[in-house]
Amino acid sequence: MSEKIYTGSCLCNTVKFEITGAIKNIIYCHCSKCRKAQGSAFATNGNIDIDKFNIITGENALTAYKSGDDQTKYFCKHCGSPIISKNARDPDKLRVRIGTIESAITEQPEAHIFVSSKANWEKIESDLPQFESYQPEL
Numbered sequence: 001m002s003e004k005i006y007t008g009s010c011l012c013n014t015v016k017f018e019i020t021g022a023i024k025n026i027i028y029c030h031c032s033k034c035r036k037a038q039g040s041a042f043a044t045n046g047n048i049d050i051d052k053f054n055i056i057t058g059e060n061a062l063t064a065y066k067s068g069d070d071q072t073k074y075f076c077k078h079c080g081s082p083i084i085s086k087n088a089r090d091p092d093k094l095r096v097r098i099g100t101i102e103s104a105i106t107e108q109p110e111a112h113i114f115v116s117s118k119a120n121w122e123k124i125e126s127d128l129p130q131f132e133s134y135q136p137e138l
Contacts, residue, residue: 007056008101010081017083019048020094021138024109026098027135030122031114035065037082041122044098044109045085053084053094111135 005017019057023046034043055062068087075081085095098105112124116132122132 004106006103006105008074008096008103010079010083010100012076012079012081014061014078015076015081015083016056018054018056019047019052020054021052021100022095022097023048023098025107025135026107026109028109028112029114030112030118032117034114036039037073041119042112045095046098047105048094048096050092052098063070063096
């Protein structure tokens with residue numbers, strides 16, 4: 001059986017990437033940093049193995065923002081699309097912004113995290129588990 005292959009890109013199509021394999025632990029994050037990075041009520045992220053992520057074009061268009069001691073977010077310097085983030089505490093993994101993936105995704109979101117930090121105007125209408133901070137098994 002062949003591995004799944006997902007393709008994605010930024011808004012201006014400068015940065016194009018490919019993911020080989022499954023996307024794990026897809027979550028909706030409601031923390032204030034994700035809200036600001038997305039300009040929305042939450043960010044939808046999934047974990048991938050770093051060696052399964054390949055930038056096809058536009059690697060030189062990625063720029064980084066260190067959002068915490070261990071966290072670095074990467075986005076397109078032309079259109080601003082957030083693509084991935086890295087955590088120094090887990091160097092073999094990446095978090096990919098699910099909205100940048102163009103392929104049909106078979107994996108499904110598992111939970112809402114940081115709901116204690118959600119926007120006061122947001123109402124979560126979902127049967128998925130909700131956690132005050134990180135999902136316990138992540």
